[in-house]
Amino acid sequence: MNNGKISTRYARALLYSAKEKHSEDKVYIDICLLNKAFSDFPELKHAISSPTIADEDKIKLLTTAVGKNANADTLLFIKFIVQKKREDYMPFIALMYERLYHEEKHIVLSTVTTAVEIPKETANAITSYISKLRNATVELRTKTDSSIIGGFILDIEDNRMDASIKGQLSKLYKYAGH
Incomplete structure (x- = not known):
């Protein structure tokens, strides 16, 4: 399976889950912050892809990137992605979430x-x-x-x-x- 398919599936799952809880707007804000962090700090992509960095530290890096006011759904999703060893896809998932959110909201x-x-x-x-x-x-x-x-x-x-x-x-x- 390629990056696009995997990223789209996870992003779509996050959007649907957030919509069920009426938190898709808050998750969107968090994801925008995460995308900005990936853009501003390319080292973040390398850090979360590194096999030498512990999962707990990867979770801390990603949760720090979304800020202390992050939505609980976003934080759970980050933990889930890292636990499933899909953190390499996180930059693509975040971009795809933004795109799907824009389509959903006609933005x-x-x-x-x-x-x-x-x-x-x-x-x-x-x-x-x-x-x-x-x-x-x-x-x-x-x-x-x-x-x-x-x-x-x-x-x-x-x-x-x-x-x-x-x-x-x-x-x-x-x-x-x-």
């Missing part, structure tokens, strides 16, 4: 990348525009990347609109035959 995940931080009003206007465009709730994440020089890059699920100066210069360079 469109969008990211806007700008050279400088955008004002809250601008973020709200972008959220409103995408919400009308997709007829769905929008979860907008903002990123800053000074290398794009100016403009923005808007990712809406699997679609990208690159209106950055870096992107335009890259296209110009490409069309000039280089």
Whole structure:
């Protein structure tokens, strides 16, 4: 069985279990924190995959990543995954839970990348525009990347609109035959 199938099955089981207990929103918050920890600290993936680290320590690492206000269902799930020796799949399970949650709640995940931080009003206007465009709730994440020089890059699920100066210069360079 491959990573995708295993991760999807565990993520789906967590979502259904959380829905039965009406805690899917709280579990989602925990899973987002866990995904952020995996993204911010790549060493976490290596640590939980290491056979030299005890299961109790892996559980502590993962529960620390979700924070002290974590939902009981999330904590039980983490313990279950480690006890079943499936901790290698945890980053994939967490990503898949987010995706399944978004599908279930009709949420469109969008990211806007700008050279400088955008004002809250601008973020709200972008959220409103995408919400009308997709007829769905929008979860907008903002990123800053000074290398794009100016403009923005808007990712809406699997679609990208690159209106950055870096992107335009890259296209110009490409069309000039280089």
